[in-house]
Amino acid sequence: MKPPVPDSDSIVVGVSKCLLGEKTRYDGEAKPNVIVRELLGDFFTWQTVCPEVAAGMSVPRPPIQLVEIDNRLRALGVDDKNIDATKSLSRFSESYSNSMTQLSGFIFKSRSPSCGLSDTPIFRPEETKPARLGKGIFSNAITATHPLLPVIDERELEKPDLFRQFIRNVFCLNRWQHLCKQTSWQKQLAIFHSQHRHILILHNPAKTLEMENKLGIYTDKTINDKALKEDYIENFMTILKSPLEKGNWVNLFQVILSKIKEPLQPEVISHLENVTKNLIKGNIGVYASLEIFQEALANTETAKHSFLLNADTRETKITPNQFFHTECVCPFYPAYPLMRLCN
């Protein structure tokens, strides 16, 4: 079954169908996820899929589980040992992954033998306790065929840092997909790269530098266009997928302060230096620090041309605050008056 062609103006994200409230589960129920439905639905166009139903299973249906036999995963009935959905599920998952239209991300249902991203119980034959946790058959096919695609499961969505990283990566990949549709993509690459530079440095300054040293190659029109695009986005997304450490944020804030082109007022500099020091000491969280930087540098060209520093973009408007209670409390913000540069 071929997925529908997405609307080119929207950000299309794949999602396990039951998370949107569709009754596709083995017990005839849905598993609606409030973040997916009430927050992300305003920003993304969903491409929904239930791999088990698409593979021909009924609703309701006898439950299946993953069993490892001779190093191969089988989708077998939990109660009815004669049920073996391995072939149909694998066939659908492979065909979907290979013919998948351009998505910018995927949100999976956790713990499912088809959709689980990392926490699906995997059993040994005749055992009732799982031997380990792993990926479901469908999510495994998607991530193996599309290793650069931003993916997350419903449990990770509830972790603010992982949520933010996922949203950022979806928007970054979507902008790249949009750029690739332009015939003049090579001319615009330098701008694209500079707008994402802070995000890249945040994840891996050394690899960002390595990438920048060969930026000229990407504008070489004598090299195959497809190979150039693949090489650039592979480097770009690999950097974005690396885990974020607090030290990376400190490093980034120091780079911003030392490299910013606009002449900042001394009070602004000392305010931001103070924020960075307090971040190092653990008195303030990384996102509260970022908000202070965004606010203080709001009218600078540096912030306007940085997808990380610019607070006026669509992705910064997707805040998980209404759903989470784990926001860091900043001792300065909002009680501490923020100093703007140009007003």
Ligand code: SF4
């Ligand atoms: S196969 Fe995936 S989408 Fe379908 S019900 Fe199970 S978890 Fe939900």
